[in-house]
Amino acid sequence: MFFALRAVTVVAFATAALAAPKTNPDQCNENTAPFQIRLAYAGDKGMAVSWNTKQQLANPTVYFSKNEILNRFARSDISTTYPTSSTYNNHVVITGLKSDTTYYYMPACGNQTYTFKTARRAGSSTEFSFAMIGDMGTFGPDGLSTTVGKGASNPLKPGEKTTIESLMILKDSYDFVWHVGDIAYADAWLKEEKAGYITPVNQTDGGAEYDKILNEFYGQVEEISSIRPYMVGPGNHEANCDNGSDLEICLPGQLNFTGYRAHWNMPSAESGGVENFWYSWDHGSVHFIQFNTETDFPNAPDEPGGEGDEDAGPFAPSGSQLAWLKKDLASVDRKKTPWVIASGHRPWYVSTTECLECQAAFEPLLLQYGVDLVLHGHKHFYERHAAVDNGTAQEIDANPTAPWYIVNGAAGHYDGLDTPSLPYVPTSRKVISVYGWNLFTVHNCTHLSTQFIASGNNSILDTATLIKDRTC
Ligand SMILES: *[C@@H]1O[C@H](CO)[C@@H](O)[C@H](O)[C@H]1NC(C)=O
Numbered sequence: 103m104f105f106a107l108r109a110v111t112v113v114a115f116a117t118a119a120l121a122a123p124k125t126n127p128d129q130c131n132e133n134t135a136p137f138q139i140r141l142a143y144a145g146d147k148g149m150a151v152s153w154n155t156k157q158q159l160a161n162p163t164v165y166f167s168k169n170e171i172l173n174r175f176a177r178s179d180i181s182t183t184y185p186t187s188s189t190y191n192n193h194v195v196i197t198g199l200k201s202d203t204t205y206y207y208m209p210a211c212g213n214q215t216y217t218f219k220t221a222r223r224a225g226s227s228t229e230f231s232f233a234m235i236g237d238m239g240t241f242g243p244d245g246l247s248t249t250v251g252k253g254a255s256n257p258l259k260p261g262e263k264t265t266i267e268s269l270m271i272l273k274d275s276y277d278f279v280w281h282v283g284d285i286a287y288a289d290a291w292l293k294e295e296k297a298g299y300i301t302p303v304n305q306t307d308g309g310a311e312y313d314k315i316l317n318e319f320y321g322q323v324e325e326i327s328s329i330r331p332y333m334v335g336p337g338n339h340e341a342n343c344d345n346g347s348d349l350e351i352c353l354p355g356q357l358n359f360t361g362y363r364a365h366w367n368m369p370s371a372e373s374g375g376v377e378n379f380w381y382s383w384d385h386g387s388v389h390f391i392q393f394n395t396e397t398d399f400p401n402a403p404d405e406p407g408g409e410g411d412e413d414a415g416p417f418a419p420s421g422s423q424l425a426w427l428k429k430d431l432a433s434v435d436r437k438k439t440p441w442v443i444a445s446g447h448r449p450w451y452v453s454t455t456e457c458l459e460c461q462a463a464f465e466p467l468l469l470q471y472g473v474d475l476v477l478h479g480h481k482h483f484y485e486r487h488a489a490v491d492n493g494t495a496q497e498i499d500a501n502p503t504a505p506w507y508i509v510n511g512a513a514g515h516y517d518g519l520d521t522p523s524l525p526y527v528p529t530s531r532k533v534i535s536v537y538g539w540n541l542f543t544v545h546n547c548t549h550l551s552t553q554f555i556a557s558g559n560n561s562i563l564d565t566a567t568l569i570k571d572r573t574c
């Protein structure tokens with residue numbers, strides 16, 4: 103089993119460049135070689151580095167420096183696995199860095215140097231962009247490809263780029279990626295087997311197929327997650343056993359956010375949150391908040407008895423999440439971070455079934471504290487709304503007092519796209535059913551814009567700008 107604690111890290115300074123590799127207590131071999139490398143912000147002076155290995159490490163170690171010498175290192179003792187996983191998840195947090203600075207790094211026993219850039223100093227007013235994706239599974243023969251299984255739809259058209267390819271081509275246009283839940287869709291394994299889309303790895307091995315798809319996903323996303331912080335939020339597919347099949351097979355790694363808890367290391371320790379479930383961070387002129395629409399609030403859909411029927415959570419004493427959200431929102435210094443952007447997986451303003459429990463729990467706080475923008479996934483299309491105050495639309499170029507809502511769960515996975523219901527809800531302003539992602543640009547303290555980018559050919563299919571009357 104794994105520890106819910108965040109990695110405690112020791113930062114040391116080696117005196118000679120070549121001394122660093124000798125400090126690794128783990129023997130390097132193919133079982134300790136790092137793969138699936140992924141980054142996450144840890145304050146504006148830190149970076150969480152996570153990666154997997156085939157064997158447990160005594161002391162996961164990352165070498166780093168401002169140049170390629172890599173003469174500093176950070177280390178932890180967090181190397182964890184769970185039943186049905188073939189890998190260990192290693193987590194190290196590097197602290198004491200400079201904000202807005204590029205560092206070179208490499209997990210011990212690696213064969214390649216990567217770079218990351220720390221977050222922009224909280225309060226800095228420089229323009230920046232970030233990428234937002236929702237509901238992205240693995241691409242290729244075990245996920246979304248140019249063919250579909252029985253019952254699935256919307257295969258990739260020949261020559262179309264996947265969302266990962268599109269994000270990679272445009273990687274210089276954003277500082278980080280925010281994946282707002284539903285990560286990998288490994289839980290589709292049984293559905294894909296039943297549809298004749300994939301051949302079982304092994305009928306009796308209880309876990310190989312789930313683990314294979316999960317590993318494929320983390321391998322595919324690595325080209326981005328090893329060079330850009332990849333922030334995540336919980337989605338229902340991180341706890342899902344409703345596999346689209348009539349078989350009762352649910353693997354331990356699939357239950358209760360087990361794989362999700364083990365893989366990621368979001369900055370909850372830095373923000374008083376809980377694991378990868380709810381947390382916040384500052385980046386330049388924005389305070390970002392991830393909240394959890396799956397568990398830990400009244401009538402949460404993934405809790406026992408909830409409508410999602412996932413039998414998951416809770417992860418903290420009753421009332422903790424909403425109390426944290428209120429406290430976090432109340433403590434934002436709007437002079438420092440004039441913008442507040444929040445994300446939770448399930449939408450409540452959307453032209454199909456909405457999460458009313460989520461609305462009841464979260465909307466009053468988001469309204470009360472003047473959150474500027476709320477991002478959701480879950481539904482597999484793109485829908486840009488107006489700013490909305492308890493159902494009443496306010497236009498985004500007219501200094502709205504309510505949050506602007508955008509739903510995008512269209513990054514692409516085995517099941518294809520969803521069809522929105524007609525007529526669209528009154529708050530809807532633009533609907534696009536194409537695989538794609540959003541590029542958000544925070545220009546200054548009054549202008550924040552978005553572009554919806556079709557992954558298949560990188561064309562911009564929608565543009566919109568939120569304008570606030572404020573003095574910067
Ligand atoms: C580098 O390490 C990765 C992960 O172990 C491995 O997949 C890759 O083949 C290695 N590359 C080279 C050039 O050795």
Ligand SMILES: *[C@@H]1O[C@H](CO)[C@@H](O)[C@H](O)[C@H]1NC(C)=O
Nearest residue numbers: 303304305306307308309310
């Ligand atoms: C299937 O997996 C089980 C458990 O890992 C293993 O014991 C068995 O040998 C495998 N069967 C085949 C045909 O590979």
Ligand SMILES: *[C@@H]1O[C@H](CO)[C@@H](O)[C@H](O)[C@H]1NC(C)=O
Nearest residue numbers: 358406413414415416417418
């Ligand atoms: C899910 O995991 C949490 C943390 O270990 C635990 O407290 C909770 O009871 C689990 N939920 C279910 C339904 O097993």
Ligand SMILES: *[C@@H]1O[C@H](CO)[C@@H](O)[C@H](O)[C@H]1NC(C)=O
Nearest residue numbers: 465466467469491492493494
């Ligand atoms: C929101 O609107 C509904 C009716 O649509 C109303 O019943 C409810 O009291 C309103 N909530 C608030 C906080 O104003």
Ligand SMILES: *[C@@H]1O[C@H](CO)[C@@H](O)[C@H](O)[C@H]1NC(C)=O
Nearest residue numbers: 544545546547548549550574
């Ligand atoms: C803020 O950015 C917008 C969009 O780039 C620009 O039109 C506007 O003039 C800027 N405002 C200030 C005060 O610089």
Ligand SMILES: *[C@@H]1O[C@H](CO)[C@@H](O)[C@H](O)[C@H]1NC(C)=O
Nearest residue numbers: 536537556558559560561563
């Ligand atoms: C790019 O893809 C979108 C979505 O499939 C399509 O509507 C558009 O026509 C394409 N643009 C070009 C230039 O091919």
Ligand SMILES: CC(=O)N[C@H]1CO[C@H](CO)[C@@H](O)[C@@H]1O
Nearest residue numbers: 343344345346347350351352
């Ligand atoms: C264990 C489990 O959740 N299995 C589910 C697989 O899918 C069918 C049909 O959707 C459900 O009825 C099972 O409960």
